[in-house]
Amino acid sequence: MPLHQYHFNASISSSSSTFIAPPxxxxxxxxxxxxxxPLRNSEICRCVATPQEAKTxxxxxxxxxxxxxxxxxxxxxxxPEVARRRNAHKEKYPxxxxxxxxxxxxxxxxxxxxxxxxxxxxxxxxTLEGYSGYGAEQGExxxxxxIRSTFYTDLGINDDDxxxxxxxxxxxxxxxxVFGSDVTMAxxxxxxxxxxxxxxxxxxxxxxxxxxxxxANIEYMNCTPENGFFPDLSKSTRxxxxxxxxxxxxxxxxxxxxxxxxxxxxxxDNGSIIVYDSAYAxxxxxxxxxSIFEIPGATEVAIxxxxxxxxxxxxxxxxxxxxxxxxxxxxxxxxxxxxxxxxVCTCFNGASNVAQAGGLACLSPxxxxxxxxxxxxxxxxxxxxxxxxxxxxxxVYGGRNAPYVWVxxxxxxxxxxxxxxxxxxxxxxxxxxxFGPGGxxxxxxxxxxxxxxxxxxxxxxxxxxx
Amino acid sequence: MYKLLICxxxxxxxxxxxxxxxxxxxIRKEKKDHYTNVPRNANxxxxxxxxxxPEISLRQHxxxxxHPxxxxxxxxxxxxxxxxxxxxxxxxxxxxxxxxTLEGYRGYGAEQGNxxxxxAIAExxxxxxxVKDSExxxxxxxxxxxxxLQxxxGSRVTAAxxxxxxxxxxxTSVIIGQAGDLxxxxxxxxRLEYMKCGPENKFFxxxxxTSSxxxxxxxxxxxxxxxxxxxxQxxxxxxxxxDNGSIIVFDSAYATxxxxxxxxSIFEIPGAKEVAVxIxxxxxxxxxxxxxxxxxxxxxxxxxxxxxxxxxxxxxxVCTCFNGASNIAQAGGLACLSSxxxxxxxxRVNYYKENxxxxxxxxxxxxxxAYGGQNAPYVWVxxxxxxxxxxFDMILEKANIxxxxxxxFGPGGxxxxxxxxxxxxxxxxxxARRLKALFS
Numbered sequence: 019m020p021l022h023q024y025h026f027n028a029s030i031s032s033s034s035s036t037f038i039a040p041p042x043x044x045x046x047x048x049x050x051x052x053x054x055x056p057l058r059n060s061e062i063c064r065c066v067a068t069p070q071e072a073k074t075x076x077x078x079x080x081x082x083x084x085x086x087x088x089x090x091x092x093x094x095x096x097x098p099e100v101a102r103r104r105n106a107h108k109e110k111y112p113x114x115x116x117x118x119x120x121x122x123x124x125x126x127x128x129x130x131x132x133x134x135x136x137x138x139x140x141x142x143x144x145t146l147e148g149y150s151g152y153g154a155e156q157g158e159x160x161x162x163x164x165i166r167s168t169f170y171t172d173l174g175i176n177d178d179d180x181x182x183x184x185x186x187x188x189x190x191x192x193x194x195x196v197f198g199s200d201v202t203m204a205x206x207x208x209x210x211x212x213x214x215x216x217x218x219x220x221x222x223x224x225x226x227x228x229x230x231x232x233x234a235n236i237e238y239m240n241c242t243p244e245n246g247f248f249p250d251l252s253k254s255t256r257x258x259x260x261x262x263x264x265x266x267x268x269x270x271x272x273x274x275x276x277x278x279x280x281x282x283x284x285x286x287d288n289g290s291i292i293v294y295d296s297a298y299a300x301x302x303x304x305x306x307x308x309s310i311f312e313i314p315g316a317t318e319v320a321i322x323x324x325x326x327x328x329x330x331x332x333x334x335x336x337x338x339x340x341x342x343x344x345x346x347x348x349x350x351x352x353x354x355x356x357x358x359x360x361x362v363c364t365c366f367n368g369a370s371n372v373a374q375a376g377g378l379a380c381l382s383p384x385x386x387x388x389x390x391x392x393x394x395x396x397x398x399x400x401x402x403x404x405x406x407x408x409x410x411x412x413x414v415y416g417g418r419n420a421p422y423v424w425v426x427x428x429x430x431x432x433x434x435x436x437x438x439x440x441x442x443x444x445x446x447x448x449x450x451x452x453f454g455p456g457g458x459x460x461x462x463x464x465x466x467x468x469x470x471x472x473x474x475x476x477x478x479x480x481x482x483x484x
Numbered sequence: 485m486y487k488l489l490i491c492x493x494x495x496x497x498x499x500x501x502x503x504x505x506x507x508x509x510x511i512r513k514e515k516k517d518h519y520t521n522v523p524r525n526a527n528x529x530x531x532x533x534x535x536x537x538p539e540i541s542l543r544q545h546x547x548x549x550x551h552p553x554x555x556x557x558x559x560x561x562x563x564x565x566x567x568x569x570x571x572x573x574x575x576x577x578x579x580x581x582x583x584x585t586l587e588g589y590r591g592y593g594a595e596q597g598n599x600x601x602x603x604a605i606a607e608x609x610x611x612x613x614x615v616k617d618s619e620x621x622x623x624x625x626x627x628x629x630x631x632x633l634q635x636x637x638g639s640r641v642t643a644a645x646x647x648x649x650x651x652x653x654x655x656t657s658v659i660i661g662q663a664g665d666l667x668x669x670x671x672x673x674x675r676l677e678y679m680k681c682g683p684e685n686k687f688f689x690x691x692x693x694t695s696s697x698x699x700x701x702x703x704x705x706x707x708x709x710x711x712x713x714x715x716x717q718x719x720x721x722x723x724x725x726x727d728n729g730s731i732i733v734f735d736s737a738y739a740t741x742x743x744x745x746x747x748x749s750i751f752e753i754p755g756a757k758e759v760a761v762x763i764x765x766x767x768x769x770x771x772x773x774x775x776x777x778x779x780x781x782x783x784x785x786x787x788x789x790x791x792x793x794x795x796x797x798x799x800x801x802v803c804t805c806f807n808g809a810s811n812i813a814q815a816g817g818l819a820c821l822s823s824x825x826x827x828x829x830x831x832r833v834n835y836y837k838e839n840x841x842x843x844x845x846x847x848x849x850x851x852x853x854a855y856g857g858q859n860a861p862y863v864w865v866x867x868x869x870x871x872x873x874x875x876f877d878m879i880l881e882k883a884n885i886x887x888x889x890x891x892x893f894g895p896g897g898x899x900x901x902x903x904x905x906x907x908x909x910x911x912x913x914x915x916a917r918r919l920k921a922l923f924s
Contacts, residue, residue, distance in 0.1 A: 077785070078758045081729025082698040084788035085638030088797045095803040098595075123591040133584040136812060140576035143568045143775070151563040151773040184624055184776075184810070191635070191805035195659060198525030199639065215804045219635060258522040289521025318518040333591040334811035335583070336624075347517065348524035357528045364655045365631030370624070370810040371774035372576065466591075 087221045090233070096211045096452040097121045103436075104446045111444065117475045119403075120446035122267070122421065122464045124331040126395060128376075129388030132330060135379035139372050153368045156359065157182025157339070161374050164381040165339050169299075169324070173311040179343050179355065181362055182377070184336040184369045186297050186325040187212050192365060193293060193321065193340070194220040196357045201258035204237035206249065208268055208453030208460070210295065213261040231455040240456050243415060243426070247271030251280060256288040262310075263295035265302060268453045268462040269424045270416015272306040278313045285319040291346065291354070292320040297338075300329050300393050302419045317343035321354070326373075328421065329389050330380045337373040396421045399472045400465035406476040407463075410483045421465040424450070428459055435461050443478035527661045530673075536651070536892035540876075547880055557915045559843075560886040562707070562861065562904045564771040566835055569828025572770065572819040579815035593808045596799065597622025597779070601814050604821040605779050609739075609764070613751040615781055619795065621802055622817070624776040624809045626737050626765040627652050633733060633761065633780070634660040636794075636801045641698035644677035646689065648708055648893030648900070650735070653701040671895045680896050683855065683866065687711035691720060696728035702750075703735035705742060708893045708902040709864045710856015712746035718753045725759040731786065731794070732760040737778075740769040740833050742859045757783035761794070766813075768861065770820045770829045777813040836861045839912040840905035846916035850923040861905040864890070868899055875901050883918040 093099065100120045108116055142148025156162070162180040170180075183189045190212050197203075199221035205213045217223055217236060224234025232238055237257045239249030247269050262281060264273040273281070285292050294310035302308060310320045325338035342355040369377075379385045404417040413426040427435045432449035439447055439461070448464070450457030465472065540560060548554060582588025596602065602620040609615075623629045630652050639661030645653045657663045657676060664675030672678055677697045679689030687709050702721060705712040713721070725732050734750035742748055750760045765778035782795040809817075819825045840857040847854040847865060857863040867875045872889035879885050879901070888904075890897030905912065 077787070078726070079729075079787045079789055079791050080698075080725075080731050080759060081789050082637075082641060082731050084790055084792045084797065085636060085640075087638055088636065088800065091800060095800065098803050121592065125589070125591060127585055127589045128583045130584050133580050136580040136583075137577040140573045140580055140812070140816075143576075143771070144570045144573040145567055149565070149567040149771070151565065151771070152561070153774050185807045187807045188805065195631070195635070196525060196528070197522070198527055199661070200526070201522060212804060219801065219804060221639065258520075285520075286518065289519070291520050291522050315518075319520065331583070331589070331591070334593050334808070336807060336810040345518070347519050349519055349521050350524055351517070351519055352524050357525065360528060360531060361659065364652065364659060365628065367625045367627045367776060368774070370776040370813050372580065372812050373810050376580075 087219050090218050090223065090225055091215065092226050095215060096448070100446065100448055100452070103440065107440055107444070107446075114444040115474070116444045116446065117467065117471045117478075118446045119463045119465070119467060119472070119475055120448045122328070122466055124328060124333050124396075124466050125468055126331060126392050128331045128335075129385070129392065131382070131384045131388050132376050132379045136335075136372050136376040139375035150371055153371050153374070155363045155366055155368045156180075157369060158371070158374050158378075161378050161381075162339075164378055168381045168386070169309060170311060170341065173309060174317050175311055175341055175343060179341050181340045181342065181358065182369050182374060183338045183340060183366070184373070185327060185338040186295060186323045186340075188366075189323045189338060189340045190293070190295075191216045191219075192361050193323075193358070194222075195365060196354070196361050197222075197259060202235060202237070203259040203261065204239055204254065204257040205261045205454070206241045206263065206266065207232075207238035207456030208241065208450060209261065210263055210267045211453060213293075214454070231451070231458075238454060238456065241266070241269060241271065242456065243413070246277075247415070248273055248277045251284045254284070256290065258290060260285060260290050260292045261295065262292055263297075264306075265298040265420035266416070267295075267298065267420065268416075268422050268448065268450065268457065268460075270418065270420035270422045272302055272304055272419035275307050275313070278307055278310060282310070282313045282316050282319055286315060289349065290319065292316075294320050294322045295324070296322055297325040297328060298420045299324065300389070301397060301421055303397070304419055306419065311341070311343070317345045319346070321346065326377055326380060329393060330376070331392065332373070332376070335370075335373045335376060337369055337377045395469075396465050399467060399469065402472055402476055403463050403465055406479055410480065412483075417465070423463040423465065425461050425463060426459060427461060430459060432458055432461055439479075439482070443475070443482050445475045445478060527659050530658050530663065530666055531655060532666065536888075540886065540888070543877065543880060544886055547884075551884070554884045556884050556886060557907070557911045557918075558886040559903045559905070559907060559912075559915055560888045562768070563906055564768060564773050564832075564836075565906050565908055566771060566832050568771045568775075568816075569825065569831070571822070571824050571828050572816050575819035575825075576775075576812050576816040580812050590811050593811050593814070595803045595806055595808045596620075597809065598811070598814045598818070601818050601821075602779075604818055608821045608826070610749060610751060610781065613749060615751060615783070619781050619783055621780045621782065621798065622809050622814060623778045623780060623806070624813070625767060625778040626735060626763045628806075629763045629778060629780045630733070630735075631656050631659075632801050632805060633763075633798070634662075635805060636797050637662075637699060642675060642677070643699040643701065644679055644694065644697040645701045645894070646681045646703065646706065647678040647896030648681065648890060649701065650703055650707045651893065653733075654894070671891075678894065678896065681706070681709060681711070682896060683853075686717075687855070688713060688717040688720075691724045694724070696730065698730060700725060700730050700732045701735070702732055703737075704746075705738040705860035706856070707738065707860070708856075708862050708888070708890065708897065708900075710858070710860035710862045711864075712742050712744070712859035715745075715747050715752070718747055718750060718756075722750070722753045722756050722759055726755060729789065730759065732756075734760050734762045735764070736762055737765040737768060738860045739764065740830075741837060741861055743837070744859065746859060751781070751783070757785045759786070761786065761798075766817055766820060769833050770816070771832060772813065772816065775810075775813045775816060777809050777817045835909070836905050839907060839909065842912050842916050843903055843905060843919075846919050850920060852923060857905065863903045863905065865901045865903060866899060867901065870899060872898055872901055879919075879922070883915075883922045885915050885918060
């Protein structure tokens with residue numbers, strides 16, 4: 019994501035919100051940079067030395083070389099950047115009612131049936147009978163079983179193929195640690211930034227190429243309205259790993275059975291591994307596959323990752339899972355699940371037992387019913403947003419199978435549109451280019467929010483774009 | 485904490501869970517097996533094929549098969565056993581219930597942690613050493629932070645570890661590609677520097693004999709030896725790091741167990757902020773081994789060789805590879821650091837310390853040389869000339885007690901046994917009785 023593009027954007031006036039300079043600035047000995055570390059909530063953290071503090075050229079430096087991979091990253095992770103812009107905007111307009119439809123953060127309270135089980139678990143930790151220490155790093159057996167029976171019945175998946183985690187984003191990095199630096203990867207373009215960023219950190223990529231806004235050595239599979247948001251596989255170079263998210267963040271597209279069958283075939287023919295992100299599966303309205311494992315043969319080529327975040331409002335509670343089928347083998351026949359298990363046992367210590375208790379409640383009949391109601395609520399929000407932009411004459415995508423609306427602003431810079439919407443309506447969205455060059459010209463509007471806020475935001479959109 | 489016995493699930497589950505056994509396997513390609521063309525990560529191949537935990541589990545299981553009525557006492561895994569104080573869990577419960585309300589619902593938190601909690605950690609543990617809130621990163625535990633630090637440091641740095649040491653430093657180093665190949669004869673990785681810590685050198689490495697490395701992992705109070713480095717020793721360490729341009733990763737997870745005036749934080753040593761990060765955890769002082777909460781301090785002064793602040797990269801890794809510790813766990817952490825909460829968790833720490841004393845006394849009465857136990861919940865027992873697995877087997881066979889053979893912590897642990905002091909008082913007393921019966 020090319021931060022330099024808006025580095026000189028006049029809409030940010032506060033000096034405390036200076037963007038992190040491109041890495042090349044650090045080859046000089048000058049320390050005259052402000053480093054603001056973006057935080058997601060309202061605090062702006064200015065934690066690194068500023069010119070005013072005693073960071074003179076003679077200040078001590080260790081002899082440890084900075085990891086060159088970190089140096090390849092262009093700027094901060096996308097969502098803290100959006101948050102930073104939001105916070106700066108709030109500072110500039112302290113009386114404005116800023117509405118956040120940017121970061122996909124759930125807003126509605128968690129159903130009682132779920133929180134009461136977590137509450138009980140907390141209380142039980144104070145009793146002799148109820149106290150539990152370390153849990154299995156792979157997750158509690160009952161939860162693994164519940165995940166399997168809820169989402170993977172008759173798909174050739176066993177309880178012990180399921181690894182409970184503290185969320186999909188964390189699992190993505192653990193998968194990258196398993197794969198190591200010598201694999202090649204493909205992503206959809208646009209895509210959830212964690213796939214690319216974790217790949218850079220892991221050392222799988224080359225340098226960022228500013229002219230095309232892509233990292234060398236990553237295969238970007240363009241997903242556009244023209245190709246129905248499914249890549250033209252005949253034009254895709256083989257890579258070891260293919261990250262695929264469906265329903266898609268940010269485009270909202272849900273791949274069809276036919277498309278996924280082709281994807282699985284492509285992976286099989288090329289000996290690739292699909293990392294299939296199904297975190298939004300329960301948002302589907304259409305009849306599309308909810309799990310990659312609905313496709314025959316997928317257990318030999320795919321890993322699936324998912325999350326309670328967007329189903330149960332667990333964005334802060336932290337719970338997810340990854341499925342690694344036993345049939346998935348490296349080129350020497352070694353089962354991927356064994357290495358994943360090793361990484362999970364070494365680099366992780368299990369999801370919080372309280373979160374897991376909540377997860378189990380989520381998957382009870384009452385819990386599932388309650389989750390579906392909340393999901394239904396956000397789907398209604400999505401409809402309202404889709405209708406609004408449609409009525410304004412915009413080309414609108416997504417929204418039907420995911421809580422994201424992908425709005426086309428042809429010929430315009432998405433950061434400019436983001437800034438314009440923020441400045442003129444006090445609504446935060448997410449610029450499409452933050453998801454990759456294929457997102458340029460689009461803005462993602464997320465449908466998480468209190469109904470009143472979503473309605474108000476739509477009212478403001480109508481005023482701005484009438 | 486790195487679990488040397490895999491978790492609390494029933495033994496037979498663990499044993500027959502194919503995902504956990506890391507024994508060598510014969511791959512026979514069935515005609516129908518599809519092999520992808522994705523090469524296995526060479527680093528993962530370097531991890532030891534047979535490792536400690538399934539081996540302990542196996543022996544435990546075999547023992548139970550032969551003695552089904554045996555009343556086994558586990559002083560192996562360092563897992564807390566005593567309930568969490570009410571004041572802490574009730575706040576957690578309230579917070580959880582609050583998530584069902586409009587006012588109390590919280591979505592994503594800052595990846596770096598809740599601001600109040602960061603502040604409370606800074607004030608509780610680092611008040612006199614001027615660590616800022618903004619330098620504290622809340623996590624889901626030290627083991628996870630170690631992995632994130634390794635991701636940050638990358639494969640090209642060199643690392644030194646104490647020998648013996650918590651296996652997580654070595655294993656993550658291998659996984660990330662720093663450690664080179666394993667020498668099966670010595671049990672050491674070629675590219676790692678092992679800093680022997682034994683009674684002969686007061687459990688502090690002879691730094692004159694230590695090669696310079698980029699990173700130095702140092703745990704104090706130490707797991708497994710229980711030794712808390714003295715101020716003088718840590719001053720030497722900081723100077724060594726400064727002279728060599730190294731970064732110390734200081735693991736202070738057991739600091740609350742210190743009885744004497746050994747430093748609780750590396751930052752008590754002047755100059756440490758320019759050379760060290762510190763990791764710690766609520767696991768062993770709050771009983772949060774299952775709840776999952778810890779923190780890492782990265783001083784803003786700490787810079788790479790090109791002047792780039794380490795904190796900036798750590799923040800980026802935290803924002804990209806992590807999504808914050810559970811908000812309920814963080815609510816619990818905050819309660820632990822309230823004055824009433826802290827009183828409560830101190831009681832638990834003291835309880836385990838008393839356990840350690842009981843074990844130390846028992847061993848002293850048997851004239852068995854035991855180290856540690858005063859500043860840490862681990863007792864490090866010396867059986868000169870003996871193979872640590874043999875001692876483990878003997879104690880399991882004859883006293884029905886699970887311990888951990890010292891060699892599991894590195895070649896420097898041979899001849900030693902780690903006995904952990906976590907457990908209900910009755911178990912500890914019974915274990916002490918059995919040890920006395922066995923060795924007298």
